[in-house]
Amino acid sequence: xxxxxxxxxxxxxxxxxxxxxxxxxxxxxxxxxxxxxxxxxxxxxxxxxxxxxxxxxxxxxxxxxxxxxxxxxxxxxxxxxxxxxxxxxxxxxxxxxxxxxxxxxxxxxxxxxxxxxxxxxxxxxxxxxxxxxxxxxxxxxxxxxxxxxxxxxxxxxxxxxxxxxxxxxxxxxxxxxxxxxxxxxxxxxxxxxxxxxx
Amino acid sequence: xxxxxxxxxxxxxxxxxxxxxxxxxxxxxxxxxxxxxxxxxxxxxxxxxxxxxxxxxxxxxxxxxxxxxxxxxxxxxxxxxxxxxxxxxxxxxxxxxxxxxxxxxxxxxxxxxxxxxxxxxxxxxxxxxxxxxxxxxxxxxxxxxxxxxxxxxxxxxxxxxxxxxxxxxxxxxxxxxxxxxxxxxxxxxxxxxxxxxxxxxxxxxxxxxxxxxxxxxxxxxxxxxxxxxxxxxxxxxxxxxxxxxxxxxxxxxxxxxxxxxxxxxxxxxxxxxxxxxxxxxxxxxxxxxxxxxxxxxxxxxxxxxxxxxxxxxxxxxxxxxxxxxxxxxxxxxxxxxxxxxxxxxxxxxxxxxxxxxxxxxxxxxxxxxxxxx
Numbered sequence: 052x053x054x055x056x057x058x059x060x061x062x063x064x065x066x067x068x069x070x071x072x073x074x075x076x077x078x079x080x081x082x083x084x085x086x087x088x089x090x091x092x093x094x095x096x097x098x099x100x101x102x103x104x105x106x107x108x109x110x111x112x113x114x115x116x117x118x119x120x121x122x123x124x125x126x127x128x129x130x131x132x133x134x135x136x137x138x139x140x141x142x143x144x145x146x147x148x149x150x151x152x153x154x155x156x157x158x159x160x161x162x163x164x165x166x167x168x169x170x171x172x173x174x175x176x177x178x179x180x181x182x183x184x185x186x187x188x189x190x191x192x193x194x195x196x197x198x199x200x201x202x203x204x205x206x207x208x209x210x211x212x213x214x215x216x217x218x219x220x221x222x223x224x225x226x227x228x229x230x231x232x233x234x235x236x237x238x239x240x241x242x243x244x245x246x247x248x249x
Numbered sequence: 250x251x252x253x254x255x256x257x258x259x260x261x262x263x264x265x266x267x268x269x270x271x272x273x274x275x276x277x278x279x280x281x282x283x284x285x286x287x288x289x290x291x292x293x294x295x296x297x298x299x300x301x302x303x304x305x306x307x308x309x310x311x312x313x314x315x316x317x318x319x320x321x322x323x324x325x326x327x328x329x330x331x332x333x334x335x336x337x338x339x340x341x342x343x344x345x346x347x348x349x350x351x352x353x354x355x356x357x358x359x360x361x362x363x364x365x366x367x368x369x370x371x372x373x374x375x376x377x378x379x380x381x382x383x384x385x386x387x388x389x390x391x392x393x394x395x396x397x398x399x400x401x402x403x404x405x406x407x408x409x410x411x412x413x414x415x416x417x418x419x420x421x422x423x424x425x426x427x428x429x430x431x432x433x434x435x436x437x438x439x440x441x442x443x444x445x446x447x448x449x450x451x452x453x454x455x456x457x458x459x460x461x462x463x464x465x466x467x468x469x470x471x472x473x474x475x476x477x478x479x480x481x482x483x484x485x486x487x488x489x490x491x492x493x494x495x496x497x498x499x500x501x502x503x504x505x506x507x508x509x510x511x512x513x514x515x516x517x518x519x520x521x522x523x524x525x526x527x528x529x530x531x532x533x534x535x536x537x538x539x540x541x542x543x544x545x546x547x548x549x550x551x552x553x554x555x556x557x558x559x560x561x562x563x564x565x566x567x568x569x570x571x572x573x574x575x576x577x578x579x580x581x582x583x584x585x586x587x588x589x590x591x592x593x594x595x596x597x598x599x600x601x602x603x604x605x606x607x608x609x610x611x612x613x614x615x616x617x618x619x620x621x622x
Contacts, residue, residue: 052557052562052563053556053557053559053562053584053587056557056558056559056562057556057557057558057559060553060558060559061558065480066479066480068461069461069482071462071463071464072462074480074482074501074502075480076479076480076481076502076503078503086503088501088502090484090501101499101501113556113557114556114587114588114591143591144592144593144594145592145593145594150588150607151555151556151584151588151607152555152578152607152608204499204500
């Protein structure tokens with residue numbers, strides 16, 4: 052009941068005044084399945100990358116936080132290979148810090164901030180986190196590589212025909228999400244090799 | 250004594266005052282300046298117990314360096330090595346003191362005032378009281394006003410001032426000691442003219458499209474994010490040197506809307522015509538028109554419920570208000586009850602729930618409706 056009125060207002064606000072570097076829209080006109088894009092911030096290894104996210108709004112929203120997940124693979128201490136994000140505002144109290152005064156726009160802004168300021172003391176990816184802490188140059192190099200490989204528009208533009216095919220094949224959003232996940236795992240193996248070598 | 254010979258070479262003006270060599274008096278010479286000094290050594294000739302008497306000007310120069318001098322006294326084995334250290338300290342101290350306190354010579358002001366008079370005081374927007382910072386205004390041939398801020402140092406005009414401008418490119422000043430403010434101003438105007446095309450292109454975009462980012466673009470901003478439709482936008486990075494060429498751009502939005510646009514851009518790229526404006530080119534290449542800014546009806550959000558973002562909820566209005574005067578956020582009773590009930594930190598007494606305002610964390614309480622009980 053509260054969910055509908057709130058989402059309507061939030062979508063209207065996000066359309067007319069999107070926060071800097073953030074894009075947001077409804078997936079297939081469904082209220083509870085939203086898509087967002089975050090631009091990698093300048094002076095971060097994610098610069099020039101466009102990162103896709105999935106925002107699933109639960110039935111009890113805004114009393115429960117939305118479930119936000121990266122669809123684009125990202126090399127980050129607090130984001131795992133399935134795109135799950137470790138961030139306190141995405142969880143309910145007492146463990147988390149979600150509250151109804153926050154909204155999707157502020158959450159996406161928090162995620163944007165997390166991208167530029169990782170929190171290695173609360174890691175989800177232990178190896179990336181220790182790399183971030185003790186071998187920052189290697190971390191930056193790997194994160195840049197991933198950004199270029201999976202999040203840069205040039206690559207996506209060249210891949211467009213393939214993507215369209217997979218989209219047609221994928222009848223439900225779940226399937227495409229799974230294929231994305233698989234991609235993410237493949238990459239994590241490839242991406243981590245260089246750090247073992249060094 | 251070998252020490253005496255070395256000391257004589259290092260400080261020829263510092264002489265022993267008694268047979269034992271426990272008192273030295275004379276001058277230490279640094280940067281062509283002589284400072285009067287007297288050094289009293291204890292009977293065991295240990296430097297760390299030595300006393301140093303300084304003339305007032307030496308004391309002034311060494312102000313703030315006492316700790317370092319003491320430390321050197323502790324570490325030096327003999328008087329010669331200490332004198333070498335003291336000279337080094339003095340040199341550093343003198344250098345810093347000059348930079349900090351030297352007021353500009355009178356010629357500085359006469360040059361500057363003469364230059365400003367030649368330039369015309371009507372070009373000056375701001376001068377600080379010390380005549381160190383000057384702001385000049387200039388107009389390009391399209392009537393746009395620009396500012397240049399000059400920070401002058403005492404060595405003007407031998408050294409160029411630091412220039413600050415709001416340009417998308419670096420403003421490289423060419424300067425010879427004979428140059429003056431007028432040369433800077435002319436170079437500034439020339440730079441304005443060279444960037445005129447860029448600002449024309451940006452102004453057209455700012456005027457005729459809906460720019461989402463940056464909110465208030467500065468003259469140096471080369472990036473614009475423009476709305477193409479609902480939830481679709483294009484990000485442009487314009488080259489200030491070649492503003493009518495195809496800018497670096499990428500699209501933001503859902504794939505099914507963005508992909509056709511990207512295809513159009515790729516297919517029509519060869520149609521890009523540097524002789525027409527950037528915006529016109531974009532329109533033709535993307536085969537689209539850019540919407541003008543949507544008017545956002547800024548309804549008074551402060552009246553709406555802070556949880557469901559609506560005013561009416563099943564006919565109810567937000568009648569629960571946070572008691573803290575700096576917050577004052579209204580909520581529907583049902584919304585606030587539902588939120589507080591789910592929290593372990595809330596406390597219930599009869600039919601009242603005590604908890605914290607989700608906006609400001611101050612204590613808030615709400616009655617549960619009789620229906621639910």
